[in-house]
Amino acid sequence: MLASFAAVLTAAVAATGGQAAGPAAGLAVEQAVGQRIVGSLPGTTVPGALAQRIRRGELGGVILFSRNFSSRAQLQRLTARLQAERRRAPRPLRSTPLLIMIDQEGGLVKRLPGAPNVSPVEVGERGSAAFARRTGVATANNLRGVGVNVNLAPVLDIGFAGSSVRELRRTYGATAASVSRLGGAFADGLRAGGVLATAKHFPGLGRGPANEDERLNRIDVPLETLRRTDEAPFRDAARRGVPLVMVSTGIYPALDDRPAMFSRRVTTGELRREIGFRGVIVTDDLEVPAVDHLSPERKALAAVRAGNDLLLFCQTDAAARRGAAALVKAVRAGSLPRATVDAGADRVLALARRLR
Incomplete structure (x- = not known):
């Protein structure tokens, strides 16, 4: 334990x-x-x-x-x-x-054979928190068996119509409640199996039409909507004690004109102060094409000044x-x-x- x-x-x-x-x-x-x-x-x-x-x-x-x-x-x-x-x-x-990390979400984003043998969408179709938790435990056992101790999962982005996460079957559902319940149960299973879970991609990429690695999504909704809906699964994850949260590459005009992982208002203001998250904040990949116009030096400094812990x-x-x-x-x-x-x-x- x-x-x-x-x-x-x-x-x-x-x-x-x-x-x-x-x-x-x-x-x-x-x-x-x-x-x-x-x-x-x-x-x-x-x-x-x-x-x-x-x-x-x-x-x-x-x-x-x-x-x-x-x-x-x-x-x-x-x-x-x-x-x-x-x-x-x-x-x-x-x-x-x-810390030895891997992306083992299930479905299209899965680096190793073995658990999870279902995608987040398939977990969502089952609708069972018990099944989601068992899937998390099985995934943890798979990863621990090869020496991996951190899973960069679950995705807590809500699968709104037209979004990349929905198209790629990376989401647990189309509502904040279903994503919180099932994604949270998967994270609980990882913890029970001895692997650290990572909730991603704060404050939510469920409205983004583009693959976040390839293009910066602009999530242009009012702050009240963002907090009430998109951020809700992350608020639940913080209450559950999920130890890591990954901040997205998206741009949220209600908060900042910069990508979220470079924004102090998003990373420190929303995640630390508004959500109350006390764990470790991690950036998305700083080498994705979406941000390759910036040098590694500029990205590292911007990420740390924004409040990220791990780069x-x-x-x-x-x-x-x-x-x-x-x-x-x-x-x-x-x-x-x-x-x-x-x-x-x-x-x-x-x-x-x-x-x-």
């Missing part, structure tokens, strides 16, 4: 409130920044340079894709190697597992290194407070301690 998130977050919450220094305060700036970076692998083995960064304590997590998988045995060896390198990190980090670089190690270097440079120049970096790193480390 995973430890209580409220208990392990005590130090991080204290740090953000200025009451006490959290564990990140004892790290070098490169290490504190590194805990907020999630990198990727090009193939089925761990590159030497990436292993060295993990050993130096300069990487908080790794995201896996189908390109990293040839067999379950191979993937078990790969994740074991990643965690072995983490155990060689500086002492404050070596007992805290590396996903899903395509290239070079982009992850450039983003991290920009954050270190900004701290040393005084344009990014070290306390801001430490607060996010403390939340990430508290999250990882749940996996011990």
